[in-house]
Amino acid sequence: MDSVHPNRTKSDRMEASSKCFYILGFILILGNTIFNGANAAGECPRSTPDMELLKLIPCLSAALDANAAVSRSCCTQVLKLGKNPKCLCAVMLSNTAKSSGVKLEIAMTIPKRCNIADRPVGYKCGDYILP
Structure with a gap:
């Protein structure tokens, strides 16, 4: 009791x-x-860099190898995300991106490899500058 x-x-x-x-x-x-x-x-309104990174899964092979072809779905997502360079940078610098093996110096070339005309050229992201 x-x-x-x-x-x-x-x-x-x-x-x-x-x-x-x-x-x-x-x-x-x-x-x-x-x-x-x-x-x-923060950098990514209505989301977090880790959640935005999930949208960039089609870019994984292109972020690991500078010679890998960049898929159309990757370019579409980079185009959307590239409209907010702070968010794009936060995504690429996120711990999740680092732990997935993404090479920042290669990932930074994806907007150029997608031939995105209005990409944030010259935007400084960590130790790198978007080409």
Whole structure:
């Protein structure tokens, strides 16, 4: 028996524990969402560099090898992302990009290899400048 609430059964206590667990989980998810929302207000509006990087998966082979062909789907995504050079740079400098093996000096050449006329030529991204 519960000494504080003598009429509570073991089942009642388990149900109360379960509710506390779900409330704690909800608070953690909410906190994570708010935190990610704060990040989304940075270089990449409405998103994060890591989420934007997922859109550039078609560019992976071109970001690893300067001689690899750049696919049309890669160029389409780079064209969209290149309208915000700060976001494009944040994506290329992200820890996820680094851990995936992306070579920044090669990735920086993709907008030029896609023949994007209005690319941010001369934009400094880390130690590199977009050609």
